[in-house]
Amino acid sequence: MTTPRTVLLTGAAGGLGTLMRELLPPHGYRLRLFDQRPIEGEPDAVTAELADTEALRAAMRGVDAVVHLAGISLEAPFEKILRANVEGTYHLYEAAREAGVRRVVFASSNHAVGFTPRPADGSAAIPVGTPRRPDTYYGLSKGFGEDLASLYWDLHGIETVSIRIGSCYPEPTTVRMLSLWLSPGDCARLLHASLSAPGVGHTVVYGSSANTRLWWDLSSARSLGYAPRDDSEPYAARLLAAEGALEPGNPEHAHLGGAFCTDPPQWPH
Ligand code: NAI
Numbered sequence: 356m357t358t359p360r361t362v363l364l365t366g367a368a369g370g371l372g373t374l375m376r377e378l379l380p381p382h383g384y385r386l387r388l389f390d391q392r393p394i395e396g397e398p399d400a401v402t403a404e405l406a407d408t409e410a411l412r413a414a415m416r417g418v419d420a421v422v423h424l425a426g427i428s429l430e431a432p433f434e435k436i437l438r439a440n441v442e443g444t445y446h447l448y449e450a451a452r453e454a455g456v457r458r459v460v461f462a463s464s465n466h467a468v469g470f471t472p473r474p475a476d477g478s479a480a481i482p483v484g485t486p487r488r489p490d491t492y493y494g495l496s497k498g499f500g501e502d503l504a505s506l507y508w509d510l511h512g513i514e515t516v517s518i519r520i521g522s523c524y525p526e527p528t529t530v531r532m533l534s535l536w537l538s539p540g541d542c543a544r545l546l547h548a549s550l551s552a553p554g555v556g557h558t559v560v561y562g563s564s565a566n567t568r569l570w571w572d573l574s575s576a577r578s579l580g581y582a583p584r585d586d587s588e589p590y591a592a593r594l595l596a597a598e599g600a601l602e603p604g605n606p607e608h609a610h611l612g613g614a615f616c617t618d619p620p621q622w623p624h
């Protein structure tokens with residue numbers, strides 16, 4: 356597959372979408388933007404819900420690949436998750452199939468495996484093949500997205516890289532994030548690798564920077580050509596002084612998904 360040039364970026368108005376609108380074009384991509392919310396200063400952006408199949412079909416025309424970030428990104432009532440993340444991702448893949456788009460990058464999440472016990476210091480990193488243990492309906496919907504991607508590869512030959520993103524923000528803001536942080540620059544590098552690597556079929560990868568305190572195995576991401584440049588360690592002393600170390604007896608610290616396993620943050624809308 357040649358490197359795609361025109362990429363449909365769904366969820367372009369969101370936190371990650373806003374960062375990637377700036378950081379993906381330098382890797383050689385022209386972006387078509389899609390979100391249910393309008394984007395200031397972007398008159399050509401498509402403002403529509405994923406449920407609007409006509410708008411999705413139109414947005415997909417002439418596109419080489421899709422980066423699918425749109426959806427509910429926290430916990431929400433099951434019916435809302437069903438509409439945005441389950442049905443919405445299905446509509447996205449159907450529109451891609453109809454338009455002949457051959458590559459999707461799907462924003463999965465650490466919450467697809469959120470109830471996986473946090474590895475103790477010095478123990479082996481969590482492999483990408485670890486059984487899914489969703490911590491929320493939100494995490495469950497990410498597992499569905501991964502399986503949908505697998506189905507569309509086997510049935511229709513659409514390739515997907517499903518990235519189980521850790522925490523992608525300009526800086527890590529909690530001790531947990533020291534292990535899961537994906538810097539925005541590394542996120543753009545991982546998206547580029549996922550868009551341009553040949554023959555990915557359906558590949559699941561973990562998405563984080565080269566953190567000293569990494570909990571999971573980045574080898575499947577590296578096999579796509581991803582070479583992370585950042586490490587959360589420079590933030591460690593300040594965050595540990597403010598919060599203290601993670602405690603094995605604290606339920607919020609016991610699993611990969613952190614507070615999503617105990618008191619998940621709710622989608623506000
Ligand atoms: P966000 O909540 O800031 O952005 C999501 C965007 O999707 C919003 O602009 C929203 O308007 C749009 N959206 C939601 N439902 C929609 C629908 N039905 N139709 C059209 N647009 C819809 O989330 P963020 O942080 O930017 O995350 C982007 C993606 O990455 C999400 O899928 C999230 O689950 C995933 N992710 C993000 C992580 C992070 O650290 N930011 C970690 C793991 C996964």
Ligand code: 15L
Nearest residue numbers: 428429464465466521522523
């Ligand atoms: C996610 O999947 C969420 O979308 C994001 O808001 C963060 O909470 C992130 O996981 C995390 O686990 O830090």
